[in-house]
Amino acid sequence: MFVLKIFKKIINLLQSDISPDQIAWGFALGAILGLVPGIFMKTLLFIVIMIFRVNLGSAFLAAALFAIIGLAIDPLLDKIGYVVLVNFDFLNSFYTWLYNLPVVPFTKFNNTVVMGSLITGIVLMVPNGIIAKKMLVYYRKNYKEKVANLKIIKFIDAILGITTVINKTK
Numbered sequence: 001m002f003v004l005k006i007f008k009k010i011i012n013l014l015q016s017d018i019s020p021d022q023i024a025w026g027f028a029l030g031a032i033l034g035l036v037p038g039i040f041m042k043t044l045l046f047i048v049i050m051i052f053r054v055n056l057g058s059a060f061l062a063a064a065l066f067a068i069i070g071l072a073i074d075p076l077l078d079k080i081g082y083v084v085l086v087n088f089d090f091l092n093s094f095y096t097w098l099y100n101l102p103v104v105p106f107t108k109f110n111n112t113v114v115m116g117s118l119i120t121g122i123v124l125m126v127p128n129g130i131i132a133k134k135m136l137v138y139y140r141k142n143y144k145e146k147v148a149n150l151k152i153i154k155f156i157d158a159i160l161g162i163t164t165v166i167n168k169t170k
Contacts (some may be wrong), residue, residue, distance in 0.1 A: 004156055013057050014139055015148060023058045024133035030059030031128050032121030034066030035077070038114055040106045058132070070117060081116030 013023065029052065033045045049059050070077065085095070098104045108114045147153060 004160060008156055008160055009057060010061065011147065011153060013055070013061075014136065015144055018055055020133045020136045020140075022053060023055045023136055024129045025052065026054035026056065026058035027062040027132040028125045028129035029054055030062030031066040032118070032125060033059065034063035034068075035070040035117040035121040036114060037070070037117060038108050038111075041108065041114060041118070044107065062128075062132075066121075074113060077116035077120055078112045079116065080119055081112030081114065084115050084119055085110065085112055 026049070029045070029049045033042060033049065036042060036045060049056070084091075095110065099110065109118070
């Protein structure tokens with residue numbers, strides 16, 4: 001039942017009249033949230049997501065997808081972080097300054113995987129946002145009505161409607 005509810009929420013998000021920009025940039029910021037490990041860094045990124053007017057549903061969807069992708073490309077993210085932390089000597093004084101700030105060391109920015117994930121997420125933010133927006137606009141233009149009329153969607157609506165009534169009577 002949980003999987004059906006998630007599927008239904010994704011379909012509702014795609015079918016809604018929410019601005020494609022809000023959904024796309026929520027997806028782009030959520031991708032960074034999903035890639036970056038560590039609870040403190042995720043908390044800071046979540047605050048950033050909350051500050052901007054983006055769609056939280058698309059941010060959480062992207063975070064879930066990119067968390068899985070991040071696990072798969074972890075060795076690559078480690079190498080990127082290593083290059084950024086070790087090979088750019090001119091940034092050493094900046095890293096030292098950051099590390100001496102009161103809260104910043106809790107982000108574990110000096111970890112190669114964290115730094116690689118953060119850099120990769122930031123670099124991919126704009127392409128992710130643009131691609132997500134283009135895909136959403138294309139979907140809404142070409143498939144919105146077709147998907148709304150699918151029997152499986154109506155069936156899922158019926159099942160979830162029945163479970164809502166059953167849960168209210170308990």
